[in-house]
Amino acid sequence: MLTKASLLLFSCCLIPSIALAEVSIEKQIVDQVNNQLGESQDLLEKLVNINSGTMNFAGVRQVGGILTNQFDSIGFITQWVDGNEFDRAGHLVATYESTKNPTAPKILMIGHLDTVFAENDDFQSVTDVGKNRLAGPGITDMKGGDVIIFAALQALHKLGMLEQLNIKVVMTGDEESSGRPLEKSKKALVDAAIWADIALGFEDADGDINTAVTARRGSVGWTLKSSGNAAHSSQIFTDAVGYGAIFELARILNDFREQLSDTPLLSFNPGIIAGGTRLSDRGSSIIESFGKRNVVAQTAIVKGGLRAVSPEQLVNTQSAMQQIVAQHLAKTDATLVFDEGYPPMQQTQGNVDLLALYSKVSVDLGYKPVSAVNPRNAGAADISFAADHVDMAIDGLGLMGTGGHTKDEVADMTTFAQNIQKTAVLLYRLSMFKKERQKN
Structure with missing residues (x-):
């Protein structure tokens, strides 16, 4: 179990010499994220330019295939969960379990491959609309979040830090229109949550980079x-x-x-x-x-x-x-x-503590504090199926923007690098926590 005390011990009480070392390491992480930012944006545009409306099974599988190759390239074990039993394309599950740090928390990172835009929709590709903004179907909901997940893990891999983490990534193919029965369509996600201690969701929440989700209706x-x-x-x-x-x-x-x-x-x-x-x-x-x-x-x-x-x-x-x-x-x-x-994602003390740690990461990197979204403004999302099975969970760590679910969906690309950096540093800090006991 991860406790508030263990979070505060790391985030607030480092002795100066260790703190200086951590700053140096975290600067390397930020530099690595920035160095690969062009590659990350290229991947984002490639995914957005592929229609993956929920019922376009071929498109969902194509997006999943590209991301499968990406995760394979950084040492993850990947699996495609076929969706035939619940009338959907399926899900991508990618797993990395540390041999060097087996007591590190198990972290679930949640994304989805599908969008609300059907195969025959006329909103099909990325457009640069100026002022660091890109328009595109599903760019914020949530292919931007998918790329943030991968880019953060890729940066840690290139620095040799991924070996300190236990990670499971689940990217579902039916978040926008869930397959039935839910017992089957959400099984891969629930199983991953049962394995995990912490869940991180990469939806765009309310579009404000200074907020994250600790509770959803x-x-x-x-x-x-x-x-x-x-x-x-x-x-x-x-x-x-x-x-x-x-x-x-x-x-x-x-x-x-x-x-x-x-x-x-x-x-x-x-x-x-x-x-x-x-x-x-x-x-x-x-x-x-x-x-x-x-x-x-x-x-x-x-x-x-x-x-x-x-x-x-x-x-x-x-x-x-x-x-x-x-x-x-x-x-x-x-x-x-x-x-x-x-199901609802209930507000818990663990969620509040995890948000406090994420907010401290944001401040330490020179950005603003992150506060909780009003649950009234947070719609249902896949993390709701995971939250009851983990000690801590937050959502809304994805690419921010406006117009989700409409033809005016536009990403604020100034938030892209920020949230990759914050995710990578958060994972690094979490890698140093030790579980006090195994989950039941």
Whole structure:
């Protein structure tokens, strides 16, 4: 287990002679990162210019293949986890276990290969838009983070320091649209987290280099269906006909809003809705309905998402929503079903301590302190599947920018070198911690 005391011992209490030696070594790390920066940017542009929308399996595998060769070149053992069982391209897992420093913490570094941009999207390549900015599909979310992972490890390898580390890199091929069942699609990530002591995620967080993520809200989908008695609209509200499916759906949604919308860090959104005499549900985003304005609706449906900051908040909210659903209007019925989803990444003292160490690295390198992102501003991410299995976890260490998930996605390349430097130095400092005991 890594404790706050062990972190502070290294980060705050070095005797002067050791501190001077560490400064010299860390300067070498920064110089090495800077020396290979052009090579790192070339790799970034090469990856961004390959479409790897989640369902473009060939593109995801191509990006994974390039990164596999990169990790092979610095001595990692690489594995491609085929995604056939969960209808996705698959994942890249790269492992380096030290023979010289076996008591060093085991560190999981998390990225993803896929983007939100489909194979036929017209946003396909990198463009220099000036002022140290590059536009491109997935450049911040998160091929920039993938390259930061590799570049930091490459710098340590070239300096002979990688041998002091125990590292496992997992780059998933389905972060933007997870395969199902999640038990299979996230197995490689969860297995790596069980192995690890520390998890580092390389998403772009809220786009601010002076922040990182210590807590994320989980994300769960839900589907609400209601039914009523079809009849001529002149008979609505009568004892024989009742209120119809649409009024029942409206009642439930309004009660959700009135009873739950003020809960801190909780959000729920009805994203798509339809109702009428007949419905045809064609998947997560398309529902066709038929009805007439003078006919009481027989059926209605709404699909939405729920975000909670802790497992307890999620369970309590789901229970409250089910209780609201059960209070039917006359002659109606309704059911609420929750999908599989991303668990919350809970705020822990270990996460706070790890952020403090990362912030100190930033300050020691001449940059600004790093503070925690408000969980309200941090969407779901793969690290949520890992965080409960490690002593410490932070996310948001990737390439910063604006416009993620849109055709205006632009990277601030001034953050590229900074976060490679900070990652490499953080890994170096972590390599000197000793685990007090093995994980259970």
